[in-house]
Amino acid sequence: xxxxxxxxxxxxxxxxxxxxxxxxxxxxxxxxxxxxxxxxxxxxxxxxxxxxxxxxxxxxxxxxxxxxxxxxxxxxxxxxxxxxxxxxxxxxxxxxxxxxxxxxxxxxxxxxxxxxxxxxxxxxxxxxxxxxxxxxxxxxxxxxxxxxxxxxxxxxxxxxxxxxxxxxxxxxxxxxxxxxxxxxxxxxxxxxxxxxxxxxxxxxxxxxxxxxxxxxxxxxxxxxxxxxxxxxxxxxxxxxxxxxxxxxxxxxxxxxxxxxxxxxxxxxxxxxxxxxxxxxxxxxxxxxxxxxxxxxxxxxxxxxxxxxxxxxxxxxxxxxxx
Amino acid sequence: xxxxxxxxxxxxxxxxxxxxxxxxxxxxxxxxxxxxxxxxxxxxxxxxxxxxxxxxxxxxxxxxxxxxxxxxxxxxxxxxxxxxxxxxxxxxxxxxxxxxxxxxxxxxxxxxxxxxxxxxxxxxxxxxxxxxxxxxxxxxxxxxxxxxxxxxxxxxxxxxxxxxxxxxxxxxxxxxxxxxxxxxxxxxxxxxxxxxxxxxxxxxxxxxxxxxxxxxxxxxxxxxxxxxxxxxxxxxxxxxxxxxxxxxxxxxxxxxxxxxxxxx
Ligand SMILES: Nc1ncnc2c1ncn2[C@@H]1O[C@H](COP(=O)(O)OP(=O)(O)OP(=O)(O)O)[C@@H](O)[C@H]1O
Ligand SMILES: [Mg+2]
Numbered sequence: 001x002x003x004x005x006x007x008x009x010x011x012x013x014x015x016x017x018x019x020x021x022x023x024x025x026x027x028x029x030x031x032x033x034x035x036x037x038x039x040x041x042x043x044x045x046x047x048x049x050x051x052x053x054x055x056x057x058x059x060x061x062x063x064x065x066x067x068x069x070x071x072x073x074x075x076x077x078x079x080x081x082x083x084x085x086x087x088x089x090x091x092x093x094x095x096x097x098x099x100x101x102x103x104x105x106x107x108x109x110x111x112x113x114x115x116x117x118x119x120x121x122x123x124x125x126x127x128x129x130x131x132x133x134x135x136x137x138x139x140x141x142x143x144x145x146x147x148x149x150x151x152x153x154x155x156x157x158x159x160x161x162x163x164x165x166x167x168x169x170x171x172x173x174x175x176x177x178x179x180x181x182x183x184x185x186x187x188x189x190x191x192x193x194x195x196x197x198x199x200x201x202x203x204x205x206x207x208x209x210x211x212x213x214x215x216x217x218x219x220x221x222x223x224x225x226x227x228x229x230x231x232x233x234x235x236x237x238x239x240x241x242x243x244x245x246x247x248x249x250x251x252x253x254x255x256x257x258x259x260x261x262x263x264x265x266x267x268x269x270x271x272x273x274x275x276x277x278x279x280x281x282x283x284x285x286x287x288x289x290x291x292x293x294x295x296x297x298x299x300x301x302x303x304x305x306x307x308x309x310x311x312x313x314x315x316x317x318x319x320x321x322x
Numbered sequence: 323x324x325x326x327x328x329x330x331x332x333x334x335x336x337x338x339x340x341x342x343x344x345x346x347x348x349x350x351x352x353x354x355x356x357x358x359x360x361x362x363x364x365x366x367x368x369x370x371x372x373x374x375x376x377x378x379x380x381x382x383x384x385x386x387x388x389x390x391x392x393x394x395x396x397x398x399x400x401x402x403x404x405x406x407x408x409x410x411x412x413x414x415x416x417x418x419x420x421x422x423x424x425x426x427x428x429x430x431x432x433x434x435x436x437x438x439x440x441x442x443x444x445x446x447x448x449x450x451x452x453x454x455x456x457x458x459x460x461x462x463x464x465x466x467x468x469x470x471x472x473x474x475x476x477x478x479x480x481x482x483x484x485x486x487x488x489x490x491x492x493x494x495x496x497x498x499x500x501x502x503x504x505x506x507x508x509x510x511x512x513x514x515x516x517x518x519x520x521x522x523x524x525x526x527x528x529x530x531x532x533x534x535x536x537x538x539x540x541x542x543x544x545x546x547x548x549x550x551x552x553x554x555x556x557x558x559x560x561x562x563x564x565x566x567x568x569x570x571x572x573x574x575x576x577x578x579x580x581x582x583x584x585x586x
Contacts, residue, residue: 166437170430173419173440177427180416183408184424187375188483189401189431 013148015266019259024206025233037093041100043226046208047215071208079197236262329383361544402432405484407497414480417469428483474505
């Protein structure tokens with residue numbers, strides 16, 4: 001129990017980091033109505049680009065922006081494969097993800113893991129977040145505002161504010177309309193292909209940012225760090241929806257509920273680990289939980305379909321005043 | 323206003339499902355003409371409208387709207403000129419978005435979508451006025467999700483969206499077919515008023531011969547992908563359902579008219 005409590009700040013920090021990735025997943029899965037599997041690859045791309053640039057002596061913000069841009073590029077590739085080449089979205093995502101595995105290793109200099117050498121205090125201090133800061137901020141070695149919960153929390157708030165603004169603009173509305181109804185969107189003069197590509201770019205930019213933050217947090221990037229990311233993202237989206245959809249109607253709050261969903265996912269994970277379960281089973285557990293929740297929302301829609309079509313259930317927009 | 327020249331469309335060419343839906347169709351609409359389109363199931367009515375709207379490219383022929391050749395233009399680019407209401411009430415609106423958001427999307431048809439606000443306070447007031455035209459009480463539900471509306475309400479809203487910016491061409495594909503008779507009459511009535519007010523050039527498909535005769539100033543009938551009847555002016559005004567049926571048997575060379583046409 002004590003182990004669990006002391007692990008809590010770390011779990012919350014990690015949950016927040018994954019929450020940014022989950023917000024990216026929300027954009028494709030909920031708003032665009034696409035299951036984008038690029039995520040598993042672009043997450044690591046973000047981490048790899050960051051670590052390589054940062055250890056190469058570049059400014060932390062330069063490395064961070066480069067990581068985001070790399071993720072966006074991955075989204076662009078999936079988007080082009082899907083729209084211009086007519087490949088089904090899921091397959092397009094899988095292809096990009098597979099290709100990214102090689103690309104990520106190449107970025108990391110043909111190694112499966114690249115670490116940030118945090119033995120020098122100067123270098124460690126340059127990082128935005130780190131596992132070590134969780135304790136440092138409490139013991140007073142570092143100022144409280146360097147605590148990962150505060151730093152990543154700030155990132156999350158700024159991102160939610162930006163997305164809230166964007167999805168209220170003409171382009172953002174067009175993107176939502178595209179996800180809601182292709183026919184309607186095109187009849188209203190919306191270039192649905194452009195919307196889809198744009199959505200995938202934004203989503204994977206967020207995913208790469210999340211990967212870049214996690215690599216900082218762990219002081220390392222590992223080729224498999226993104227494996228199963230899509231499932232974690234979906235879990236966060238679903239948990240957020242199940243727990244908060246009754247009280248959160250505003251679009252910004254819906255994004256917040258995704259971030260909270262990710263935190264809850266990580267806390268539950270820690271709780272499960274505290275029971276002594278072999279960590280090997282965590283992926284199976286995540287997959288089962290997500291499958292159950294997806295099935296539950298499908299069945300729910302099937303038996304209450306008088307006013308809704310299944311594809312409409314849980315989509316954003318209606319109540320948002322964005 | 324609309325100039326369709328010798329268009330052909332074959333679906334699934336080279337397969338056992340090959341189906342030629344349009345054969346050498348030519349049609350010219352003057353500005354302000356309101357044409358009703360009839361024909362049996364599978365006659366090619368929706369295909370004709372989809373060809374004009376650009377849902378897919380035609381195999382041959384050309385289409386121009388207001389002097390602009392749109393034959394190779396993508397669907398979303400053509401939308402600049404065209405207002406559309408689909409047969410399926412679910413197809414014309416975004417269910418997960420609010421009534422006002424749907425209208426705001428329609429108000430930007432044919433314009434570049436920028437990073438300015440998707441909807442402004444000033445336009446909301448305009449929408450209230452526009453919604454009153456429909457007389458369905460939607461003006462009090464501006465922020466309701468469209469998915470909560472009935473099929474008839476959604477169809478009426480789609481009609482309003484299609485005509486929010488005056489379209490050069492209005493395409494209506496059996497837009498009252500899925501509605502109950504009372505709602506259908508109401509939506510048709512709103513259609514008539516909106517078309518008359520803005521003098522809209524219109525192509526309206528209907529399965530109801532009475533409606534086809536009662537509305538518009540020209541009537542065409544499709545049969546096996548061809549326009550077989552085209553009447554306008556006085557002749558159209560004085561047309562009766564019986565005359566139309568006998569006319570049809572004559573051109574189609576059969577008496578299957580009753581089965582294929584009187585479905586409504
Ligand atoms: N996208 C498509 N793919 C394949 N075949 C199609 C497609 N659209 C239409 N068809 C075929 O083309 C023919 C004409 O169809 P169309 O939808 O134009 O008929 P319609 O006159 O609108 O009939 P209805 O009154 O039933 O709506 C039909 O045989 C139909 O099966
Ligand atoms: Mg049809």
